[in-house]
Amino acid sequence: MNDASPAKWAIDPHTRAKHQILDSYLKGWFPKLTSFQDKVIYLDGFAGRGRYTDGTEGSPLIALRALVGHQHLKRMDHCKFIFWFIEANKENEAALRRELEAFVEEHNTGSGPDIGVDLTHNTFEKTGRELAKQLDEKGGKIAPTFAFIDPFGYTGLPMDLIKSLFGNSQSEVLVNFMVGFVQRFIEREGQEAAIESLFGLPVDQVMAGKLSDAKRVEHLRDVYMAQLKEVGGFEYVRSFAMTNHTGNVSYYLVHGTHHREGVKLMKAAMWKADPGGGSVFQDRLHGVEVLFDPAPDTEPLRAEFLSVFAGRSAVPIDEIEWHTILETPYRETHVRPILTALEKSGVITVRRNATRGFPSGRAWVDFPNASE
Structure with a gap:
């Protein structure tokens, strides 16, 4: 997060949670992508100062450390990494430059993969427009990129x-969708251009279909996610709500990717994060809140299985897991305990080419009809 005022750079639990997610995701993203790419980019569009007032590292250093400290770094020697940080505030940019120079000097061992570190003093929009223009003129596209877009x-x-x-590339985005600010100002005079830029839609179209003020936050999230799919071109878009101690949504982290493995990685990162301070990450399944808790209530997922797969026979375990990952808030790790309980109670029948469990490719499930 990058409030321009250095005096306000005290880290809060929400930001720590975002950084936990970023660190966890990149540690999985780097080796997966470099297994079939020779150049990747990490782009931080609102990079900030690099370090908070209590000494905690900001997102640029977290991203760099996720790579240089990776246990499989040697396996990624063939790949060139570019870390591109963009910061508009002059004082923040100067502070970040010092942090990056110190980090590079400390880790300049002369071995390992080629790692480039670039810092641009400008806005994400102006920098991005210039890059897009250059790519268009050359008929090229950006190398596979993970873009962390975390504005204030x-x-x-x-x-x-x-x-x-x-869009339409190997790239991914993780956007901090500050829905609290959006819903507060969306109908205020003078904000029309900013809202249209954010959503890619005029305000009246953004607000079309809003049922009530109570549903406004979820409505705005749904429109933003739909636009990331339809306009942004991302095949998979999921959001995760950060709710504060009052139960209100502070913001949504919205992840857009072209690969279902990316969804799987992000789910794992989200479920591991601990916001603290009375806040939680959550999502919904058919109107039921799902808290990202170490011991979550999986009853909504059980009901989902019995509804979605009702009457089907020989459903592969892989299909059930991918449905869970792509269509529900839950992880694949939540699947087998539910199926085990359903089998023990006689609700489902499991066909196995194995002695026990639900091994991938060797177990198939028969589900009862919906009325049974």
Whole structure:
């Protein structure tokens, strides 16, 4: 997060949680992508100062450390990594430059993969527009990129720019969708251009179909996610709500990717994060809140299985797991305990080419009809 005022750079539990997610995700993303790529980019569009007032590292250093400290770093020697940080505030940029220079000097061992570190003093929008123009003139596209877009507010991250840079490619985005600011100002005079830029839609179209003020936050999230799919070009888009101690949504982390493995990685990172301070990450399944808790209530997922797969025979375990990952808030790790309980109670029948359990490719499930 990058409030321009250095005096306000005290880290809060929400930001720590975002950084936990970023660190966990990149540790999985780097080796997966480099297994079939020779150049990847990490882009931080609102990079900030690099370090908080209590000494905690910011997202740029977390991203770098996720690579240089990776247990499989040697396996990624063939790949060139580019870390590109963009920061508009002059004081923040100067502070970040010092942090990056110190980090590079400390880790300049002369061995390992080729790692480039670039810092641009400008806005994400202006920098992105210039890059998009250069790519268009050359008829090229950006190398596979993970873009962390974490603004303070809702300006400077246009939907059309996200599309031109990251849509229809190997790239991914993790956007902090500051829905609290959006819902507060969306109908205020003078905000029309900013809202249209954010969503890629005029305000009246963004608000079309809003049922009530109570549903406004979820409605805005749904429209933003739909735009990331339809305009941004991302095949898979999921959001995760950060709720505060009052139960209100502070923001949504919205992840857009072209690969279902990316969804799986992000789910794992989200379920591991601990916001603290009375806050939680959550999602919904058919209107039921699902808290990302170490011991979650999996009853909504059980009901989902019995509904979605009702009457089907020989459903592969892999299909059940991918449905869980792509269509529900839950992880694949939640699947087998539910199926075990359903089998023990006689609700489902399991066909196995194995002695026990639910091994991938060797177990198939018969589900009862919905009325049974």
